Amino acid sequence: MGSYLPLFLLFVLAAAFALFSALLGPLVGPRRYNRAKLEAYECGIEPSPQPIVGGGRVPVAYYLTAMLFILFDIEMVFLYPFAVSADALGFFGLVEIVLFISTLGFAYAYVWRRGGLDWN
Amino acid sequence: MTRAELLADDPLWLILIKVVVVLLIGPLLTVFMIVWERKAIGRLQQRPGPNRVGPGGYFQSIADAIKLPFKEQIIPATADRKVYFLAPMIAVTPALLAFSVMPIGPQVSIFGEQTVLQLVDLPVGVLVVLACASVGVYGIVLAGWSSGSPYPLLGGLRSAAQVISYEIAMGLSIVGVVLYAQSLSTGDIVEAQQNGWFFYLLPFSFVIYLISMVGETNRAPFDLPEAESELVGGFHTEYSSMKFALFFLAEYTNMIVVSAFATTLFLGGWMAPWPISLIGDNYFNSGWWPILWFFGKMFVLLFCFIWLRATLPRFRYDQFMKIGWKVLVPLNLVWIVLIAGLRAIRGESDVTTGQILTYGGIVILVIIGLSFAFDRGRVIEDDDQVPITGGGYPVPPLDLEIPKAPKRKAVRGRNRRRPAAVGAGTDAEKESNDGDL
Numbered sequence: 001m002g003s004y005l006p007l008f009l010l011f012v013l014a015a016a017f018a019l020f021s022a023l024l025g026p027l028v029g030p031r032r033y034n035r036a037k038l039e040a041y042e043c044g045i046e047p048s049p050q051p052i053v054g055g056g057r058v059p060v061a062y063y064l065t066a067m068l069f070i071l072f073d074i075e076m077v078f079l080y081p082f083a084v085s086a087d088a089l090g091f092f093g094l095v096e097i098v099l100f101i102s103t104l105g106f107a108y109a110y111v112w113r114r115g116g117l118d119w120n
Numbered sequence: 121m122t123r124a125e126l127l128a129d130d131p132l133w134l135i136l137i138k139v140v141v142v143l144l145i146g147p148l149l150t151v152f153m154i155v156w157e158r159k160a161i162g163r164l165q166q167r168p169g170p171n172r173v174g175p176g177g178y179f180q181s182i183a184d185a186i187k188l189p190f191k192e193q194i195i196p197a198t199a200d201r202k203v204y205f206l207a208p209m210i211a212v213t214p215a216l217l218a219f220s221v222m223p224i225g226p227q228v229s230i231f232g233e234q235t236v237l238q239l240v241d242l243p244v245g246v247l248v249v250l251a252c253a254s255v256g257v258y259g260i261v262l263a264g265w266s267s268g269s270p271y272p273l274l275g276g277l278r279s280a281a282q283v284i285s286y287e288i289a290m291g292l293s294i295v296g297v298v299l300y301a302q303s304l305s306t307g308d309i310v311e312a313q314q315n316g317w318f319f320y321l322l323p324f325s326f327v328i329y330l331i332s333m334v335g336e337t338n339r340a341p342f343d344l345p346e347a348e349s350e351l352v353g354g355f356h357t358e359y360s361s362m363k364f365a366l367f368f369l370a371e372y373t374n375m376i377v378v379s380a381f382a383t384t385l386f387l388g389g390w391m392a393p394w395p396i397s398l399i400g401d402n403y404f405n406s407g408w409w410p411i412l413w414f415f416g417k418m419f420v421l422l423f424c425f426i427w428l429r430a431t432l433p434r435f436r437y438d439q440f441m442k443i444g445w446k447v448l449v450p451l452n453l454v455w456i457v458l459i460a461g462l463r464a465i466r467g468e469s470d471v472t473t474g475q476i477l478t479y480g481g482i483v484i485l486v487i488i489g490l491s492f493a494f495d496r497g498r499v500i501e502d503d504d505q506v507p508i509t510g511g512g513y514p515v516p517p518l519d520l521e522i523p524k525a526p527k528r529k530a531v532r533g534r535n536r537r538r539p540a541a542v543g544a545g546t547d548a549e550k551e552s553n554d555g556d557l
Contacts, residue, residue, distance in 0.1 A: 003128060006240045007220055007248075009139045014216040017143065018209040018366060025193040025362035038197040040269035041357055062277045065441075069284040072449065076291040079456065080247070083298035086460055087467055094464040101453055108450070117445040119438035 064116055075104050123241045123307040126227060130235055137230075138239050146216045150372035154181040157426045164430040185365070193361035198268030207266060208359065208366035211259025215373040218252035221245035222380045223307045225390045225410035237390070237411065238307060245306035246298065249381050250291060253336060256370060257283045260355050263367070267358035275354030278344050278437065285441060286335030286342075289328055289448035295456050296325035297385045299463065310389030319386040324455050326386045328448055330424075333378040335444065338371065340429035344437050379421035383414060390414040 082089070082097050089096075111117060130138075155170060155178055162169020171177035195204060225237030242248060257280055264276015298304060300321060301312035319326040335342045346354030356367045383389060390410030391397065397405060404413075435443075462476055 003124065003240055003242060006130075006135045006139055007217070007242070009135065010142060010220050010239065011213065011217055013139060013143050014213045015209065017147075017216070018212045021189075021212075021362050021366055022205065022209055024189045025191070025360075028189050029361055030190075030192045032192065033194070037194055040196045040198050040267070041352065042270065062281050065281045065285060068445075069288065072288045073284075073291070076288060076295070079292070079295045080298060080304060083295050083460075084302060084304060086299050086463060087302060091464050091468055094460055097460060098457055101457060105453070112446070117442070119441045 061119065068111065068116065071104070071107065075101075123223070123236045123238065123311075124243075124305075126234060126236050127238065127241055131233065134230060134233055134235060135239075142219050142239050143216060145219055146373035146376060147369060149376050150369050151181045151185060153372050153376070153422065154184070154368075155179075157429075160423070160426045161430045164427070188365045189362050191361045193363065194358075196268055196358050199358065200266040200268065203262050203266035204358075205363075207259050207263035208363045208370070209259070210262060211256055211370040212366045212373070214252035214255040215370045215377060218249050218377040219373075219380065221248050221306045222377075222384055222414075223310050223389055224414050225408065226406060228407060236307070241305055241307040243303075243305050246294060246304045246309070246385075249306075249377065250287070250294075252377070253283075253287060253290075253374070256374065259367075259370065263359065264355035267355075269358050271352045272355050272357045275346060275351045275357070278351075279338055279355055282338065282342065282344060282440070282444075283336055285444040286332040286448075289332040289444055289452060290336055292449065292452040292456065293325040293328040293332065294385060295452075296322045296459055299456075299459060306384050306389075310384055310391065313388045313391065317386065317388040317391075322386070322459070324451075328452055328455075329382060329386065332444075332448060333382060334425070334428060335440070337374045337378055337425075339375065339425055341432035341435050342440060343429075343434060344440060375422065375425055376418070379418045379425075380414075382421055383417040387417045388413075 078100065079097070082093060086093055158180070159169040159177065169177065170180040173179045173183045195201060220239040221242060223236070223238040223241065227234060227236050229235075260279045260283070261276045264272040264274070264279070267273070297309060297318050300318060301309040303309060303312070338344075338346065346356070351357070356364055359367060390405075390413055392404040392409065392413050403409075465476065
C-alpha cells in the first residue's frame with residue numbers, strides 16, 4: 001500500500017485546493033442579489049415553469065448510450081489483462097479473445113440493426 | 121533498480137516536493153495555455169490577440185485569475201445547492217490527480233537522493249488515468265443537473281454521452297500499446313519504446329487515440345456540450361466567479377493530461393527524438409534533459425488542440441456520435457484482433473514480419489477489390505441531410521412545411537369553378553386548382 005501514499009497525498013491536496021477555490025468566491029466577492037439575478041438563465045425570457053431538478057424529463061437516448069457504454073467498457077476492461085499477458089498465453093489466448101470479441105460483436109451488430117446507435 | 125523500487129524508498133520530504141510540483145503543473149500550464157491559445161488563435165485569424173497586460177500580453181490570464189474571485193457568485197434559486205457546490209470540485213480534483221502517473225524523466229539525483237521523475241509508478245498506471253477521466257464526467261453531469269436550468273441540463277447530458285462514448289474508443293486504442301509493452305505501468309510503457317516509438321509501430325491506435333482525445337476533453341471540433349450557438353455555455357452556464365474558473369481549470373488540465381498521456385503511450389515519453397538520441401552515449405536521455413523532450417512533445421500536441429479549434433467548424437451531434445460508435449469502435453476491435461493475431465503467430469512459429477505483411481497485404485487487396493466489384497449500382501444514402509424528427513422533447517420539429525395558401529384565395533378559386541363542375545371535382549383536383557392560382 002506504500003506506493004499509493006503519494007497518490008493519496010496528492011488527492012488530499014488537490015481536493016483542498018478545489019475546496020479553497022470554491023470557498024474563495026463567496027468570501028471576497030460582492031453580494032448584491034436581486035430576484036432577476038437569481039433566476040435560471042434562459043436568454044432573457046421567462047424561465048420555463050417545469051422543475052428541472054427532480055421532475056425534469058430527460059431524452060431516453062442518453063440512457064441507452066449509458067447502458068451501451070457499460071457493455072463496451074467492460075469489454076475494454078477485459079481486454080487489458082489479456083493484452084498484458086498475451087505473449088504468455090500464445091495461441092490459446094488469441095482464440096479465447098477472438099471468441100470473446102465476436103460474442104460481443106453479435107450484440108453490437110444487433111444494437112446497430114435495431115437503431116440503438118442512431119441519433120436523429 | 122527498477123523505477124518502482126527507486127520510488128518506493130523516497131523519503132517523505134521528497135514525496136511532498138513531488139506532490140506539490142505535480143499539483144502545480146495543472147494550474148500553471150492552464151494559466152499559460154489560456155493566453156497561448158488566445159494569442160495563437162488571434163494569429164491564425166489575422167489579429168494580434170491579447171497584447172495589453174504584461175510583455176506581449178502574456179500576463180493576461182494571471183490578471184483574469186486574480187479578477188475572478190472578486191466577481192459576484194450567483195447561485196440560481198432553482199439550483200440544488202449542495203450538488204451545485206460539489207460539482208466543480210468533483211470535476212477538478214481527478215483532473216489534477218491524473219498527472220501523478222506520468223513519467224517525466226529517468227533516474228536523477230535530487231539533493232543526493234536517487235529517484236525518478238515521476239510521482240508514482242503503479243502497476244495499473246494506465247487505469248488510473250482512465251479512472252480519473254471517468255470520474256471527471258460526474259462533475260459535468262452533476263453541474264448540469266443541479267443548476268436547475270434547461271441549457272446546463274442538456275449540456276451536461278450531451279457531455280456525459282460524448283465523454284463515455286469516446287472513452288471506449290480511447291480505452292480500446294490503448295489496448296494495442298499495452299499488448300506491445302506487456303504492462304499497464306506507464307514507466308514500463310515508456311521503457312518498452314526504446315527500440316521504436318509506438319506511434320509508428322501502432323499508427324492506427326495512435327490516430328484513434330488522437331481523435332478520441334479531442335472528443336474526451338470536449339474540445340473543438342467536438343465541443344458540443346458547450347456549443348455556444350445552441351446551449352449558451354453548456355453545463356457551466358449557471359456558474360460564475362471561482363466555480364466557473366474551476367471548470368475552466370478542469371477542462372484545460374484534462375487537455376494537458378491527455379496530451380501527456382499520448383506522449384507517454386505513443387511518442388516515447390521522456391525519450392529524446394531520433395537524431396538527438398544518437399548524440400553522445402545517451403547523454404540527452406539521462407539526467408534532467410528528458411523534461412525538455414517530455415514537455416516539448418506535450419506542447420506540440422497541445423498546439424494541435426488550438427490549431428483544430430481555429431481551423432474546424434463544430435460537428436453535428438448525430439454525426440459525432442456516429443463516428444464514435446460506428447467507426448472508431450469496430451475498427452478498433454478489428455485492429456486489436458489483427459495485432460494480437462500477428463503477435464501470436466510471430467511468437468508461436470518462425471514466420472517473419474515481412475511474410476506476414478506480404479500475405480496480409482494480398483488478402484486485404486483481394487477484399488478491397490471484391491468490395492469494389494460488388495459495390496456497383498448501390499444507391500448511396502444522403503447522410504448529411506437535416507434530420508427530420510417527430511417534434512419530440514427537446515428537439516423542435518425540423519420538418520416544418522410552408523403553410524398552405526390563404527383560405528380566401530381558395531374560396532375564390534372554388535367559386536369561379538362552381539358553375540362548370542358542381543360536386544364533380546375530387547379533392548385532389550381542388551388542390552391542383554388552388555395551386556394554379
